[in-house]
Amino acid sequence: MSPVDKRVDQYIAKAKPFAQPILTHLRGLVHHACPDVRETIKWGFPNFEFNGLLCNMAAFSQHCAFNFWKGSLLKDADAMPGKNEPGMGNLGKIRQLGDLPSDPKIIRWIKEAMELNQKKIKAPSKPKPSAQPMPIPKSFEEALKKNSVASGQFDRFSPSHKKEYIQWIAEAKTEETRNKRILTALEWIREGKGRNWKYEKKAK
Numbered sequence: 001m002s003p004v005d006k007r008v009d010q011y012i013a014k015a016k017p018f019a020q021p022i023l024t025h026l027r028g029l030v031h032h033a034c035p036d037v038r039e040t041i042k043w044g045f046p047n048f049e050f051n052g053l054l055c056n057m058a059a060f061s062q063h064c065a066f067n068f069w070k071g072s073l074l075k076d077a078d079a080m081p082g083k084n085e086p087g088m089g090n091l092g093k094i095r096q097l098g099d100l101p102s103d104p105k106i107i108r109w110i111k112e113a114m115e116l117n118q119k120k121i122k123a124p125s126k127p128k129p130s131a132q133p134m135p136i137p138k139s140f141e142e143a144l145k146k147n148s149v150a151s152g153q154f155d156r157f158s159p160s161h162k163k164e165y166i167q168w169i170a171e172a173k174t175e176e177t178r179n180k181r182i183l184t185a186l187e188w189i190r191e192g193k194g195r196n197w198k199y200e201k202k203a204k
Contacts (some may be wrong), residue, residue: 002037011059022097036050053093055113063093143186
């Protein structure tokens, strides 16, 4: 068994009684499958490294979790217990040792994860959500149409500047407040000022 990290010992010792045998067992399987594994603590819970991050485990108030860093790339990822429990790790909620898949299966997954790291295969990056422009309140849109100077300047604003004005006006709780904000916005926009121009000026 490769050297252990005392911080992982402490993490297991502080876990709730139900979690301690689960964490100890999973830790043993990782070391059995990967004798050269390195233990560490990242993000507040035990992680195992082998040519990069390999897997991790964590204890919560009523369950434990075990996750492979590249779990989505494992051959039978879709059949793993955690598939239908997003955020619970690849093995789902583990409340007792009996909730774990068989040792040979877990060891096979660990060895497969090791191979992915050895081959330097990267996990697929998560697609960035497309930035959807915020809808402009109808009253503000109509006011802009009536003021060509402000409308032209608003069109030239960056998305973040537009969003600041739209949010400010949309958050008005009364019609009177909304109308006052629209008039103020038109004045500032005509002058090419962002919604927070006062603070920007102070920052300079």
